[in-house]
Amino acid sequence: MKYLTSTLEIPIRFSETDAMGVVWHGNYLKFFEDAREHFGKIYGLDNLKIHDKGFFIPIVHSEINHKASLHYGEIAVVHSKLIYKESAKIIFEFEVINKSTEQIAATGSTTQVYLDAETRLLELTKPEFIIEWENKQNWNDEK
Amino acid sequence: MKYLTSTLEIPIRFSETDAMGVVWHGNYLKFFEDAREHFGKIYGLDNLKIHDKGFFIPIVHSEINHKASLHYGEIAVVHSKLIYKESAKIIFEFEVINKSTEQIAATGSTTQVYLDAETRLLELTKPEFIIEWENKQNWNDEK
Amino acid sequence: MKYLTSTLEIPIRFSETDAMGVVWHGNYLKFFEDAREHFGKIYGLDNLKIHDKGFFIPIVHSEINHKASLHYGEIAVVHSKLIYKESAKIIFEFEVINKSTEQIAATGSTTQVYLDAETRLLELTKPEFIIEWENKQNWNDEK
């Protein structure tokens, strides 16, 4: 498995908590989005660049496993891992750590596909500029 | 003062509460939006129709006064009042009642203006179709 | 497989859309929450009753598959299916239909567990009042 990683710290917002006193479960998808965004900035491939090239990359699948709660005042450390794929899919895996307890709060993943921004039709192969970008990266390799 | 009114019941969503166990204050702007939407449906002047006519109606001012809390499981009753204006402004006043306690949870208002959807420039006078719509309404009058 | 079903219509809120002009993907977890809530009301087993009995039922897993977009002005029809389980888990499956196009917008599922509200420890067996509730339901059966 070839992959690239990045890490983002996200302080919990008060507005993200719910009446159980913890981060509302759906907000982890915001953390994942922030983490992808951050990954894009680090590796020079953000959403806006992808839009400029004529593509949308909507989420087609997302998944969260909750292990422990996060509270207001705590910091979520989100580790993102982009998994290299031959097919025209963008798959990220995430691990959210509670910085103070060092416990895993959640794991999860998202899958994105390429749509032509004009026709909104699915791209069956990776766009050329993506392949170029992939070739320039220094992928980790795990056997 | 000439005005039109409508009333909408909104059950509180769990995701709308915060760690204090009450509706997070910013969510009242969603209630106001839902209430405007509902008003539009009742009076035949919703956002989509306005967009079709070539206008955007962004919020330029909003204001909330909080009087009491709303909790998960309760129902917010939102009374909306569209105030008739000579100028090209859409002003709504809102009163949010906690259905179970009959207490006022909040009052507030929003102001919208007309933008040309193409140029995004401010309209200084009311669009023609708005004046026609206004003429057809049966306004309440308060002295 | 034994199951119970319910259906909820959710008009899309403007605040739920994103800059691609469609419902932001994370908001489907709000739809799922609303749908569980609605299910609870229909079958007499809502979150507040469960809290009163001394239990929290946090989400431990959630999953969404996106098939098509939902837009402002459209109505999401959410079909919920509670799957009967021997173990102390609450598993819902969801199907979100775009009412105007009759297309599937998304499918998904959530898994909840029982926590003791005091100790916040996991319950390994179903609470007694849940078993009583289950026995009173008229389950659909599919072979």
Next chain:
Amino acid sequence: MKYLTSTLEIPIRFSETDAMGVVWHGNYLKFFEDAREHFGKIYGLDNLKIHDKGFFIPIVHSEINHKASLHYGEIAVVHSKLIYKESAKIIFEFEVINKSTEQIAATGSTTQVYLDAETRLLELTKPEFIIEWENKQNWNDEK
């Protein structure tokens, strides 16, 4: 007028935009909350400390004036100003600048009061620890 200031940069999240392609107006209340939070950290008086002292500080009034839009990919620079008050009120004024255009996107304010965390009753005078904190600050003075 005596006041203290702080400044926070907030990159716009994709999930914060709406179908008009701009930040949904209600999200500015999240920016204000983040800005108050940041102010609290800088001046050593955050919400959690206030809770520990036995007080809640709910928002009783909030107000936003929108001047220009913010888009995904842009950075909001939020200038916060805590206004010194003799009465038991916490008043913040905000200015949100679009970092790339240097335009004012919005101005606004929030008012908070002190509630006893146990009784949830309004405090008519400032808590002692707040007066001590105020005395230690190096207030700006404007005539």
